[in-house]
Amino acid sequence: MHARQAAARPSGKAVHDLLIVGAGFAGMYMLVKARELGFTAQVLETGMDVGGTWYWNRYPGARCDIESLEYSYGFDEALQQEWKWSERFAPQPEILDYARHVAQRFDLKRDIRFGTRVVSARFDEAANLWHVGSEAGELFQARFLVMATGCLSSANLPAIAGMESFAGPTYHTGRWPHEPVDFTGQRVAVIGTGSSAVQSIPIIARQARELTVFQRTATYSVPARNAPLDAAYEARVKADYRGFRARNERMPAGFGSNLNANPASALEAGAEGRERAFEERWRQGGLGFTRAFGDIVLNAEANAYAAAFVRRKISALVRDPATAALLSPSQPVACKRLCVDSGYYETFNLPHVRLVDISQGGIERITPHGLVAGAQDYSFDALVFATGFDAMTGTLLRMDIRGRGGLALGEKWRAGPLNYLGLMVAGFPNLFTITGPGSPSVLTNMIVSIEQHVRWIGACLAWMRAQGRRRIEANASAERAWVGHVNEVAGQTIFPGCNSWYLGANVPGKVRVFMPLPGFPAYDEKCRAVAAAAYEGFELA
């Protein structure tokens, strides 16, 4: 990367106020905000269009698990009034259309450079400038660098022996081709049973002649009960969209004020009361399942009741008892992100679909015609990796980011991500991370977290300009205290109790640290208090 950077050619002489990396929902809104505040900004984006996650994740069945009236920007009243969602949970193509609509409405593309992958960023202490290099060798400069690179944007492709030898096509759900993929008449294998697999398996099964699913860990999924968007509900929300957004921001995960969260303890409800509550949530569909009681993600015993309920549902939905047993998870429910499906468990009743347990030895090797697992040969024509992402830190660490004194971010984060508020890293002045580790991010409605971060960063930049400050950097002791706080809060929940990507446990060799911070409203309050106290915990120059 250094050699590449040495040979780099500056792309014009412009020094931007902001360079924004990524043109997903975070980068797009950061650009809107920068313009609104009168800053110049350039967005650099690897893909050829806006949309981020929704640009890359085009696999069959890809759909948001947050309701569409919530998974959308709230920053512009006219925008939220005019856009019409067709379904309760929006499918990927519609979300991508929405992102394009926003780009057009706010004329964003003139400041976005597509096909530009950032590979390096170096802070120049004397000039207070970030020098950013692209894979093609272009150089960009800015006073502030904003990483809007997403939490789930680096595909996790396992290193299995013989990977290159497979004769048929291979796919990763997070890097799905832009051309339609037709599995009609084919024997297809899917590796993984996380959210992407749960969404795509029922659709792939409709086409494929034979579908084999390789499962390392069984997953909990609740039915989506997706349907056309209810017009009366839409009208009610739109009559007071601002109030609706504000109510959602006061929810622990930044969404679902319509879900009637029950604050009572599952431990006090009695067997009948619990069954009734879970059953009602199961009927409603969606992530509201965990709102049946106030302590499902806080108390192991309460969680066990919810987990047992889902396992009973799996047994009822899947006819073959051995397959049902294999599909029944043993970890706490929602410890790995809870999936939302349309016919996932039922798909395993189809005669051409089979489930293979690889929890013991994993996949031994890929062969030209399939793979070997548990000393058994499996043959198929196409292979789908639904193996997830190097979450939250992967994309940042794949770039060569260097702060003061040439300190590499990879070095600084050797033992896990360290930062303050999930927003800034000590030693890396004027570098912001939108929904970085240590912020609520993936435990919330991402758009709510994105908007909160962009507002905070925008206000900070405007304040610095008014105060004549040119440099802001997280204070090392504030950073240490913050990381301790994140661990403490996470430790009061069931989240650290299984091998999830929240902990980096899905990527071999990755440091095991719980990365997101549970609890949006308290976090938002803390961010406001820090700003109100003249950016307490930051050093300004």
Ligand code: NA7
């Ligand atoms: P996830 O949720 O990380 O799921 C990945 C799946 O792939 C999961 O079942 C993994 O098993 C499995 N996996 C990963 N590596 C391997 C190897 N080496 N061998 C076998 N199986 C493997 O990713 P998704 O894309 O489904 O979803 C990511 C998020 O996107 C989701 O939470 C939503 O927020 C949207 P494991 O459980 O690690 O044993």
